[in-house]
Amino acid sequence: MTLMHxxxxxxxxxxxxAIFFLHIxxxxxxxxxxxxxxxxxxxxxxxxxxxxxxFRWVDSYRVDMGHAPLSNFYExxxxxxxxxxxxxxxxxxxxxxxxxxxFASLIxxxxxxxxxxxxxxxxxxxxxIPALQSNWLHIHVITCFISYAxxxxxxxxxxxxxFNMAWTGSPSRSTLEEINYKSVxxxxxxxxxxxxxxxxxxxxAWGSYWSWDPKETWSLITWIIYALFLHARxxxxxxxxxxxxxxxxxFFSVIFTYFGVNFILSGLHSYAT
Amino acid sequence: MxxxxxxxxxxxxxxxxxxxxxxxxxxxxxxLAVAVLTFIALVSILGTIIKQNAPPDEYLxxxxxxxxxxxxxxxxxxxxxxxxxxxxxxxFVINLLVCTYNRFFSYFRAEKKVRLPEEKALMxxxxxxxxxxxxxxxxxxxxxxxxxxxxxxxxxxxxxxRAPYAKYGVLLIHGSIFIILIGxxxxxxxxxxxxxxxxxxxxxxxMVVRGRAPKEIPLGFALKCRxxxxxxxxxxxxRDYVSRLEVIEKDRVILEKDVRVNSPLSHKGMHIYQSSxxxxxxxxxxxxxxxxxxxxxxxxxxxxxxMIAMRFEKAIHDFGPGVQVAFLDNGEPRTTWFLRDIPRMxxxxxxxxxxxxxxxxxxxxxxxxxxxxPGIPFVWTGFxxxxxxxxxxxxxxxxxxxxxxxxxxxxVAGVGSRHIDRFGEIFEKIKGNLYDTxxx
Numbered sequence: 001m002t003l004m005h006x007x008x009x010x011x012x013x014x015x016x017x018a019i020f021f022l023h024i025x026x027x028x029x030x031x032x033x034x035x036x037x038x039x040x041x042x043x044x045x046x047x048x049x050x051x052x053x054x055f056r057w058v059d060s061y062r063v064d065m066g067h068a069p070l071s072n073f074y075e076x077x078x079x080x081x082x083x084x085x086x087x088x089x090x091x092x093x094x095x096x097x098x099x100x101x102x103f104a105s106l107i108x109x110x111x112x113x114x115x116x117x118x119x120x121x122x123x124x125x126x127x128x129i130p131a132l133q134s135n136w137l138h139i140h141v142i143t144c145f146i147s148y149a150x151x152x153x154x155x156x157x158x159x160x161x162x163f164n165m166a167w168t169g170s171p172s173r174s175t176l177e178e179i180n181y182k183s184v185x186x187x188x189x190x191x192x193x194x195x196x197x198x199x200x201x202x203x204x205a206w207g208s209y210w211s212w213d214p215k216e217t218w219s220l221i222t223w224i225i226y227a228l229f230l231h232a233r234x235x236x237x238x239x240x241x242x243x244x245x246x247x248x249x250x251f252f253s254v255i256f257t258y259f260g261v262n263f264i265l266s267g268l269h270s271y272a273t
Numbered sequence: 274m275x276x277x278x279x280x281x282x283x284x285x286x287x288x289x290x291x292x293x294x295x296x297x298x299x300x301x302x303x304x305l306a307v308a309v310l311t312f313i314a315l316v317s318i319l320g321t322i323i324k325q326n327a328p329p330d331e332y333l334x335x336x337x338x339x340x341x342x343x344x345x346x347x348x349x350x351x352x353x354x355x356x357x358x359x360x361x362x363x364x365f366v367i368n369l370l371v372c373t374y375n376r377f378f379s380y381f382r383a384e385k386k387v388r389l390p391e392e393k394a395l396m397x398x399x400x401x402x403x404x405x406x407x408x409x410x411x412x413x414x415x416x417x418x419x420x421x422x423x424x425x426x427x428x429x430x431x432x433x434x435r436a437p438y439a440k441y442g443v444l445l446i447h448g449s450i451f452i453i454l455i456g457x458x459x460x461x462x463x464x465x466x467x468x469x470x471x472x473x474x475x476x477x478x479x480m481v482v483r484g485r486a487p488k489e490i491p492l493g494f495a496l497k498c499r500x501x502x503x504x505x506x507x508x509x510x511x512r513d514y515v516s517r518l519e520v521i522e523k524d525r526v527i528l529e530k531d532v533r534v535n536s537p538l539s540h541k542g543m544h545i546y547q548s549s550x551x552x553x554x555x556x557x558x559x560x561x562x563x564x565x566x567x568x569x570x571x572x573x574x575x576x577x578x579x580m581i582a583m584r585f586e587k588a589i590h591d592f593g594p595g596v597q598v599a600f601l602d603n604g605e606p607r608t609t610w611f612l613r614d615i616p617r618m619x620x621x622x623x624x625x626x627x628x629x630x631x632x633x634x635x636x637x638x639x640x641x642x643x644x645x646x647p648g649i650p651f652v653w654t655g656f657x658x659x660x661x662x663x664x665x666x667x668x669x670x671x672x673x674x675x676x677x678x679x680x681x682x683x684x685v686a687g688v689g690s691r692h693i694d695r696f697g698e699i700f701e702k703i704k705g706n707l708y709d710t711x712x713x
Contacts, residue, residue, distance in 0.1 A: 065506070127506040130513055130534035130547075189663040196656045205535045207466070207546040207644040209652060210457070212353045214321040224314045228307060235303050261321070 003062075005055035006123070009078060012052055013116055015045040016081075016109035023102040027168055035098055042101065046085045053082060060125045067128040070141040073262070074123050077115035079141070080258070081108040083149035087183075094179055095153065099168045103156040136201035144194035144219075150187030151226075151247075151254045154180050158247035161240070177240065180247055181233060188226045195219050218257040225250040301371035309365045316361070320352035366454055373447050387424040387432050387673075392684060395675055400700045401686035404707060409683050412676060415706050416685070419699060420674050430677035435699075439671035439691065445662030449655045456651025464646035465490075469545075471498035472553070472638045476521065480643050492643070493541060495521040499529075501639045503550060514550050516639040532641070542645055549640035554585045556596050556611075559629040568636075569596075578626055583608060585633075592618075594633050600624055672696045674703075 019041050026034040056069040056078075069075040088095055088104050095101065115121055157180035160170055171179070198216070203209040210216060229246045232238040299305065323344060324335060332341055332350065348355035395401055404412055413431065420433035467480030467490065478495040481487050500517040513533060520528035520540050530538045538545040558565045558573075560580075565573050567582040584597040593614035600607060600623045611630040612618035619630045672689035685704075689696025 127508065127510050127512065130511060133513075134535040185667050189660075189667050192663055193660060196660065200653070200656065203649070204537060205546075207537065207544060207548070207642045209649075212320060212325070217317050217321045221314045221317050224310050228310060231303055231306065236307075 003055075003059040003125075005052050005059050008048055008052035008055055009112070010116065012045055012049045013109070013112040015041060015048065016105055016112055019045065019105045020102070020109055023098055023105070026098050030169075035096075038098065038101060039092070039096070042085060042088060042105065046082075046089055049078075049082050049085060053078065056125065063125055065125055065127045067132075068138055069125075070137060071128055071132050072122065072126050074115050074121045076141070076145070076258075077111050077121070080145050080148060081111040081115075083145045084108045084111075084152050087146070087149040087153055087186075091153070091182070094182060097169060097171050099160060099170045100153070100156055100179070103159075104152065107152055131205055134201060134205060136197055136204070140194060140197040140201055143190050143197060147187045147190035147194055148254055148258060150183045150190060151251055153183040154187060154247045155251035155254075157183070158244040158251070161244035173240070177243060180243065184226055184229055184247070184250075188223075188230060191219070191223055191226065195223060214261045215257065218253065218261050222250065222253040222257050225253050297371055297375060300367055301375040302368075303372070306365070306368050306372065309361055309368060313358075313361050313365065316352055316358060319349060323349050323352070325353070326351055362454070366451065369447055369451055373444065376444075389425055389427065389430050389432055389675055389677055390686075392677060392679060395677055395684045395686040398686045398688065400688070400697060401684060402704055403682045403684055406678075406682055408707065409676075409678070412683065412685060412707055415703055416674050416676070419703065420672075424673065428678075430675065430683070432673060432675050434671075434673045436665075436669045436671040439665055439669045442662050442664075442666030442669070445658055446666060447662075449657075449659035449662055451655075452658065453652050453655030456648035456653075456655060458648065459651060460646040460648030464644070464648060466645075467492075467643040468548075469496060469641045469643060470638050471496065471501075471516070471641065472636050473498055473501055493543070496545070496641075497521055497526075498639055501550065501637050503637070514547060514639070516547055516641065518545065518641075542647065544644050544646075546642040546644070547639065548642040550637060551640065552635040552637050554594070554596070555634045555636050556582050556585075556630060557632040557634065559631055561626050564631075578624055580623060580628065596630065596633065598623070598628075670695045670699060672699070674700075 019038060022034060022038050022041060026038065053069055056075070057067075060066050060069065070079055084104050085108055088101060095104070116123070157176045161173060161176050161180075163170075170176075195216075198219070199209040202211070202216075225246065229243065229250060232246060233243055324331060327350070332344065336344065344350055347357070352358055413433075416433055420435040422434040422437055423431060424434050425432040465482055467482045469477055469480045469492075471477060474497075476495050476497040478492050479489045480492050482490055497519040498516055499519055501515070503514045504512045506512050516532045518530055518532050518538055519526045520538070528538070528540055532538045532545060532547045534547045537547070553568060556567045558567065560573065560575065560578075563575075567573055567580075569582055569585050572579060572581040578601075580598055580600040582596050583599050586595050586597075589595045589610065589612060592612050595610050595612040595618075597608055597610050600609070602624050609621060609623070610618065611621065611628075613630055613633050621628055670689065670692045672687060672691075675684075675686045675688070677684045677686075685707075687696065687700040689700075
């Protein structure tokens with residue numbers, strides 16, 4: 001059964017690919033008009049992406065399983081990708097550098113592409129198992145993925161810090177650092193909110209707010225890394241390379257919390273695969 | 274730009290290096306915090322890689338002899354309860370408390386006196402502008418909307434402040450971690466978890482507490498399962514499972530609730546969760562014409578005759594469900610199978626009695642998790658305070674505005690202590706407001 005949202009999300013994936021090529025074109029001919037068109041494309045893509053998620057929500061009612069599309073691995077990939085683009089648009093003033101939008105939309109493209117191509121990802125709307133039937137699901141998933149998206153931006157800045165990309169119109173190192181802190185300042189409270197809402201939910205669903213499940217433990221590890229980032233920067237006054245390295249390590253921890261735990265370790269969160 | 278004031282958390286330049294200061298310096302240092310947190314993070318990784326709290330056989334099949342020795346030596350099969358892990362958390366708490374203690378006084382020291390700087394000093398500030406004298410009232414009115422606190426008021430001008438509480442954000446975050454850990458300690462010391470299996474209609478007042486040696490303890494009240502239902506999606510996945518429970522005290526039903534996943538029952542500080550369900554068979558026999566209902570492992574005795582329903586099989590080859598029955602034949606223990614769907618195998622002569630298996634009914638049971646955790650209010654309070662602290666620390670923009678009267682004009686200047694760029698935006702807005710009304 002092909003549902004409306006599959007078509008829309010397919011188009012969204014194609015648009016991310018188009019945005020990627022627009023960037024390549026920009027780096028080749030360096031016309032400012034391309035930067036503007038990149039942003040127009042990003043706005044259109046975000047609108048369609050939002051529409052795709054809403055349509056999936058509506059479609060889920062059509063197949064009599066009505067629930068927000070935040071419940072399985074496919075839906076989380078789509079939502080993760082949405083959060084990254086949302087973050088770009090939200091922080092346009094700061095993030096309006098082609099090299100940053102390139103990497104961010106490339107990660108969105110990879111997530112969307114993986115979601116639609118990988119045979120291991122079930123694209124169907126699945127019924128909501130009893131453990132997930134809770135309003136905490138929405139707030140927990142949304143806060144977690146907004147934090148992940150913010151950490152994606154932080155990671156890109158940390159990575160760019162090590163490359164001299166002046167020819168791409170890359171921001172200066174101090175600007176990169178600045179954006180890096182800004183995104184951790186969004187990501188850290190959001191991750192905290194994600195962990196705490198998860199804990200409260202776990203209390204109501206499983207009877208224990210913390211059970212050292214691998215997903216929980218890894219989210220705590222990620223939290224500690226970004227807490228160290230903030231203390232290193234603002235209390236110890238670390239700058240430059242060291243901070244960039246912490247943001248890269250932090251992102252690997254995010255990736256492991258999101259993917260690694262599901263694929264390598266098993267636990268209570270196993271329905272996310 | 275700085276989110277957290279650049280205060281090292283160590284005692285401010287001590288006049289003398291007393292032992293107390295050295296100890297406070299060490300236990301309150303950020304370096305110790307970094308070391309302890311890194312340690313906790315690293316061993317937590319171990320705790321997710323090495324199988325935790327599994328039965329011994331599983332370890333034997335998973336790991337080699339040598340690695341098993343290391344695992345058991347350091348307690349790596351239960352990292353999060355190992356003494357050295359608890360020790361690290363205790364060290365972290367000490368660090369947190371000493372660090373807070375060291376910083377505590379600096380919170381109030383800065384409070385004491387606010388001066389209105391001279392014209393020159395104000396003009397050298399990054400954010401400042403001049404206005405006509407007669408605009409003073411407007412200016413104060415507009416600034417007061419965003420800077421509510423008056424720090425100083427005199428002939429020469431005013432000092433106004435916004436979000437003076439912002440400096441407590443860090444204190445709140447750190448304090449909340451302490452409160453959460455206190456809550457979890459209370460839970461560890463006085464809380465417990467148990468399990469109850471109830472068939473439809475069954476009443477129990479005991480629960481099984483898990484652990485190395487499971488034991489039954491009283492619930493403090495009786496729990497009756499009036500009904501239990503499972504519904505499924507078309508694809509076979511469970512949609513909902515509901516236990517209709519009654520809490521009974523002194524033979525009176527005092528509470529009734531449909532307990533489902535995500536919707537526990539709470540009574541006397543105890544939470545009862547829908548955790549699992551299953552089916553167990555009931556065997557309906559007729560022994561010499563008398564009806565006898567047995568569950569698995571139940572026995573029936575009558576006048577020297579004894580039979581036990583040993584084992585249930587859903588399908589014996591292709592012959593449908595059956596039950597193995599043990600009985601005494603002239604003092605000799607024997608077993609035999611009864612098959613429900615094969616007429617020839619439904620009737621047997623056991624030690625002189627005619628036994629007929631009339632039916633096998635599958636009864637649903639509900640598995641309920643019970644938890645008692647008196648630390649929960651602390652943990653929830655800690656969660657709330659942590660979110661509040663994070664909000665204050667990352668999203669509230671504190672700062673001061675100085676307004677000084679000069680003979681021919683007034684100077685308005687701003688100083689932000691944190692989130693300087695956002696403070697700048699607020700300052701620019703005020704400036705814009707004043708110039709707009711000026712033009713009209």
